[in-house]
């Protein structure tokens with residue numbers, strides 16, 4: 001709950017059960033009608049965090065496994081979605097007091113790089129924002145970047161400045177530099193509201209030190225979406241109104257993509273907005289995606305919160321088909337070893353079969369010999385019997 005909501009003693013309409021990973025929202029706009037307990041809407045997610053949750057707790061439980069996937073060759077997207085002022089930027093970028101998802105992810109990536117002694121690791125980053133339907137390069141704001149929006153756009157787009165980073169400090173500097181260049185403004189809901197969608201892209205290449213062959217080429221998209229805003233409540237005018245409409249339209253496009261994907265439609269409207277074009281792989285594509293739905297508990301934003309929860313509930317039904325981008329050498333090595341073992345086992349099996357067949361033939365010969373011997377013995381017995389018969393004379 002933000003300061004004005006707390007000052008106005010606004011009612012809390014959210015109940016959270018972190019162990020059951022569910023939350024319920026209950027509110028009656030009709031003050032005269034008492035609330036009916038059965039009418040609460042319940043939602044279950046992969047994880048639910050309350051107001052006391054720390055950045056570390058969220059990172060360790062929900063984000064670290066995703067970044068781990070990126071380190072093993074998957075493309076990963078982590079995005080924060082929610083109404084304006086609910087803490088998306090706070091979650092992604094952190095604050096003076098606590099590291100956010102981005103800083104924690106950088107640490108995890110560079111820890112991996114440091115431990116990877118056998119291979120060469122290259123970490124690169126780009127930072128862009130989508131503002132008023134255009135892409136701005138946050139690491140090179142002075143130069144307008146030209147993008148062919150008619151061609152299929154994928155992240156990171158050609159033309160963006162890409163910075164090779166050797167340490168957490170270097171990538172952190174890129175984040176800080178880009179963050180300072182983001183379009184922000186003071187609005188009715190948030191003194192420092194993001195007016196754009198920001199995407200920080202970390203690319204990881206793991207190369208064989210001897211051959212230079214790429215063993216892994218994966219990327220991590222860290223997305224801080226601009227917040228949806230209720231025009232009636234925000235009293236936005238002029239440029240703020242224009243921004244607000246643009247933001248709401250692009251978020252609507254994301255919503256349409258999610259709904260069409262979940263409904264299993266053959267046509268998915270990715271091209272309705274630049275945002276959905278760029279994030280195409282993250283919605284029903286080949287990336288692993290984590291959606292963080294930021295909400296506020298105040299009764300005054302009940303409708304917006306419900307929309308976010310319904311949105312997240314729909315998004316969790318999307319089934320992506322993630323691919324590993326390149327194989328690790330040790331994995332190839334293991335596969336080769338297993339193939340050799342298989343070949344050897346086949347050869348052993350063929351030898352056993354031959355030995356068995358030979359043994360079978362030998363057994364047949366021995367059997368025939370035994371039968372013949374038995375016959376000979378029987379005939380001899382008869383002959384002996386004949387010889388031993390008393391002479392009738």
Ligand SMILES: Nc1ncnc2c1ncn2[C@@H]1O[C@H](COP(=O)(O)OP(=O)(O)OP(=O)(O)O)[C@@H](O)[C@H]1O
Nearest residue numbers: 083084085086087088089090190192193194226227
């Ligand atoms: N969990 C939290 N703990 C403490 N302060 C928070 C928390 N979440 C958000 N805030 C504070 O609330 C204010 C709004 O947060 P933030 O700017 O991150 O919201 P947002 O969802 O990104 O908004 P917008 O969509 O308008 O950009 C900031 O001052 C931020 O520091």
